[in-house]
Amino acid sequence: MTTLANAAFAIASWDEKPYDEMEGGPKLTRASVVKAFTGDIEGEGKLEYLMVYRTGDSASFVGLERVKGRVGERSGSFVFLHRGTFEGTVAKDTWVVVPGSGTGDLRGLRGEVHFAAGHAASYAVTMDYHFE
Numbered sequence: 001m002t003t004l005a006n007a008a009f010a011i012a013s014w015d016e017k018p019y020d021e022m023e024g025g026p027k028l029t030r031a032s033v034v035k036a037f038t039g040d041i042e043g044e045g046k047l048e049y050l051m052v053y054r055t056g057d058s059a060s061f062v063g064l065e066r067v068k069g070r071v072g073e074r075s076g077s078f079v080f081l082h083r084g085t086f087e088g089t090v091a092k093d094t095w096v097v098v099p100g101s102g103t104g105d106l107r108g109l110r111g112e113v114h115f116a117a118g119h120a121a122s123y124a125v126t127m128d129y130h131f132e
Contacts, residue, residue, distance in 0.1 A: 005071055005111075005127040007039035016051075027053040035065070041127065043069015049082070059086040065095070071111075071129065076104025080113070089118045097129070108132040 016031035028051070035045035047065035054060070063082035069075065079101035084093030095113040102109040111129030 002128050002130050003072065005040035005129060006124070007037050007041035007127070008122050008124050009035045009037045009041075009045065010122045012036050012044075016049075029053065033063075033065075037067065037069060041067065041069070041071050041125075043067055045080075047080075047082070051086075057086075057088050060084070061086070061093075064098075066101075071106060071109065071127075074105035074109075076102060076106035078102040078106050078109050084115075090116060091118075092116045095127075 012034040014031060014033050016029050018027055018029045020028040031049040031051065033047040033049060035047060037043050037045060045065045045067045047063050049061050049063040051059050051061040061084055065080040065082060066077055067080065068077040079098040080095040081098050082093055082095050084091060093115045095115065097109050097111040099110065108131040109129060110132060111127045113125050113127045115125055117123050
C-alpha cells in the first residue's frame, strides 16, 4: 500500500563552487546543500549536487541526499537520488529513494518525489512511499 507524506523543506545552506570551466564550454559545479524538513518527513538532508550549466539560466544536475529523521511514525535515515533541470527560474527534479539505503525503522523504504518550483523560502513536497 502506498502512503503520501506531505512535507516542506527550507534550504539551511548552499555552498556551490565550480570545479571545471572552459572558454566556450559549459561550466561544471558542485554544491553542498543542507535542508531542514518539516511535516510528515522531518529531519535534516545533506545533499551533494553535480551540475552542468549550459547557459547562464539553464542547467542539468544529479545529486545524492541522505535524510536523517522521520517519515511518518518511523525514524532512521535513507538516501534520495536526484535528477533534474533548471530552466529560467524553475527547477524540476525527481527524487527516488535509493533501494537498500534505509536504516533503522526506515529499512525497506521505497518512494518518489516529483518537484517543480522557483526560488522560495520554503518548498512543499509530497512523497509517495511504501515499505518492502
